[in-house]
Amino acid sequence: QVQLEESGGGLVQPGETLTLSCLGSGSAFSTGGVGWFRQAPEKEREFIAAISWRADGAHYGEATRGRATISRDNAKNMVYLRMNSLQPDDTAVYFCAWTSGSIGTRFPNLYRTWGQGTQVTVAS
Numbered sequence: 001q002v003q004l005e006e007s008g009g010g011l012v013q014p015g016e017t018l019t020l021s022c023l024g025s026g027s028a029f030s031t032g033g034v035g036w037f038r039q040a041p042e043k044e045r046e047f048i049a050a051i052s053w054r055a056d057g058a059h060y061g062e063a064t065r066g067r068a069t070i071s072r073d074n075a076k077n078m079v080y081l082r083m084n085s086l087q088p089d090d091t092a093v094y095f096c097a098w099t100s101g102s103i104g105t106r107f108p109n110l111y112r113t114w115g116q117g118t119q120v121t122v123a124s
Contacts, residue, residue: 002026002098002113009094009118017084020118022096023077030074033104035111036081038092038120048094049081050104057103064090086122093117 008020022034035050047061049070058070064083072079079096097111105111 002029002032004096004098004113004115006094006096006115006118009120011121011123012086013124014087014122016086016122017082018086018120020081020083020094020096020120022079022081022115024079024098025077028100029077029098031100031102033099033101034070034072034079035097035099035104035106035108036068036070036079036094037097037108038090038094039117040092043092045095045108046092047106047108050106051079052103054102059104059106061106083120086120088122090122091120093119 003025005023036048037045039045049060051058051070055072069082095117096115098113099111
């Protein structure tokens, strides 16, 4: 059974860069797609990025396109999300999610496993 744990959130100033980490456990982790989502208070969960199991394919949501980079290291069971030029609108809880499908998807209901999330607050 795959489990996920996010880390790397915190308080950052506008314009800064932040890298979030998602540590996966379970033998199946490295064979599934992984996505990053975020949810701000009173807003829908929003797709940020997804990466295939072999890291040979990635796609991004519109809201963060050009500012987000997803990557993974299967040897370490890690998936990363780097976000630059952060703004107060990026304040949210950020989640990673795992799907048994080999390619990540933008649809949250297709993910089988979710982490608990890590809070990112962008403020001066």
